[in-house]
Amino acid sequence: MKIQQILERAERLCIERGTRLTSKRKRVLECLLRHKNALSAYNIADAFKQEAEGDMPPMSVYRILEFLEDNLLVHKLHTANKYVACSHISCDHRHYKTSQFLICLKCSKVEEVSINNLVIGELHKSIERTEFRMISPQFEINCICNTCDQDKKYSSNTQLI
Amino acid sequence: MKIQQILERAERLCIERGTRLTSKRKRVLECLLRHKNALSAYNIADAFKQEAEGDMPPMSVYRILEFLEDNLLVHKLHTANKYVACSHISCDHRHYKTSQFLICLKCSKVEEVSINNLVIGELHKSIERTEFRMISPQFEINCICNTCDQDKKYSSNTQLI
DNA sequence: GCTAACAACGATATGTTATATCAATTTTTA
DNA sequence: TAAAAATTGATATAACATATCGTTGTTAGC
Numbered sequence: 155m156k157i158q159q160i161l162e163r164a165e166r167l168c169i170e171r172g173t174r175l176t177s178k179r180k181r182v183l184e185c186l187l188r189h190k191n192a193l194s195a196y197n198i199a200d201a202f203k204q205e206a207e208g209d210m211p212p213m214s215v216y217r218i219l220e221f222l223e224d225n226l227l228v229h230k231l232h233t234a235n236k237y238v239a240c241s242h243i244s245c246d247h248r249h250y251k252t253s254q255f256l257i258c259l260k261c262s263k264v265e266e267v268s269i270n271n272l273v274i275g276e277l278h279k280s281i282e283r284t285e286f287r288m289i290s291p292q293f294e295i296n297c298i299c300n301t302c303d304q305d306k307k308y309s310s311n312t313q314l315i
Numbered sequence: 316m317k318i319q320q321i322l323e324r325a326e327r328l329c330i331e332r333g334t335r336l337t338s339k340r341k342r343v344l345e346c347l348l349r350h351k352n353a354l355s356a357y358n359i360a361d362a363f364k365q366e367a368e369g370d371m372p373p374m375s376v377y378r379i380l381e382f383l384e385d386n387l388l389v390h391k392l393h394t395a396n397k398y399v400a401c402s403h404i405s406c407d408h409r410h411y412k413t414s415q416f417l418i419c420l421k422c423s424k425v426e427e428v429s430i431n432n433l434v435i436g437e438l439h440k441s442i443e444r445t446e447f448r449m450i451s452p453q454f455e456i457n458c459i460c461n462t463c464d465q466d467k468k469y470s471s472n473t474q475l476i
Numbered sequence: 477g478c479t480a481a482c483a484a485c486g487a488t489a490t491g492t493t494a495t496a497t498c499a500a501t502t503t504t505t506a
Numbered sequence: 507t508a509a510a511a512a513t514t515g516a517t518a519t520a521a522c523a524t525a526t527c528g529t530t531g532t533t534a535g536c
Binding site: 232233254256258259267272273277281284285287288289290291292293296298301303 | 395419420428430434437441447448449451456
């Protein structure tokens with residue numbers, strides 16, 4: 155699906171929620187959609203500088219990312235301290251209570267996967283037996299993507315992790 | 316099990332691995348064992364200052380934590396940027412290929428749990444179908460512990476998350 | 477349209493987490 | 507005991523993040 159369509163869908167979702175996807179917020183979301191990999195707030199600010207899209211200071215990026223996260227448009231990957239656009243903006247978007255992210259530690263490529271509901275159910279059951287209550291379930295799994303794995307095989311000066 | 320015994324076991328494990336659990340390393344591990352909650356490197360440095368156990372600058376703590384992690388004696392919780400002592404130092408210690416941590420976002424209390432093998436197996440299968448390869452499997456699950464959950468109910472000025 | 481209330485944005489300061497580097501010291505090995 | 511290796515000390519700097527306050531822009535009621 156094209157980025158422009160996703161942005162339009164995002165805008166509609168915000169209107170439904172009574173929030174506003176301002177032009178700056180839209181541009182940060184677009185930046186995340188164009189870069190497929192996860193980006194830090196400072197990465198995003200740098201991208202705006204380099205692509206001469208007008209200034210976007212890191213503090214603004216943080217504020218905007220917070221808004222986008224609250225509006226279910228981006229996910230924060232806590233293990234990487236980076237952010238990705240939600241891959242379900244344009245599809246149903248509400249089926250996904252538990253997100254699972256495979257994150258390449260080398261290039262920050264991210265895949266948002268959907269693990270078997272049965273598995274997630276079992277997980278919840280395991281946790282119910284403890285004295286902990288799960289909140290905002292999100293799994294982040296450290297991986298190496300195929301591309302970077304290949305790189306490792308053929309280039310000796312590439313460092314893993 | 317008493318901390319002293321765990322430390323002795325840790326020392327033996329290091330000797331078996333051909334590494335040395337020096338007195339400073341031992342003291343950092345002991346610090347993590349005494350505090351049941353996860354601590355940041357700077358938290359540990361502060362603890363040494365307060366308890367007048369002699370200086371332990373943050374940079375030393377980082378170096379020592381790296382050693383302890385390499386020697387499977389502590390885990391880094393990437394989502395919290397904090398560290399905990401491995402809860403399996405004194406038991407078999409090698410059965411645990413995939414560690415799962417329940418982390419209280421309020422007080423950093425941590426429980427290292429063993430989730431249903433079925434769940435872990437399914438998770439691995441899901442990942443095999445992607446173009447990612449899992450490394451250093453470790454799951455961190457954001458939770459609220461019962462104690463902090465109770466606190467929330469009875470005190471109005473306590474903030475959740 | 478005017479104004480009050482609120483939301484969004486800009487700017488600065490500061491806090492927290494982490495890595496890099498090089499010198500000094502201690503321990504091990506030959 | 508001297509050389510080599512491991513450990514520790516010390517400083518600088520990078521990377522990630524929050525707090526605060528003033529300004530600008532938008533919305534809602536009059």
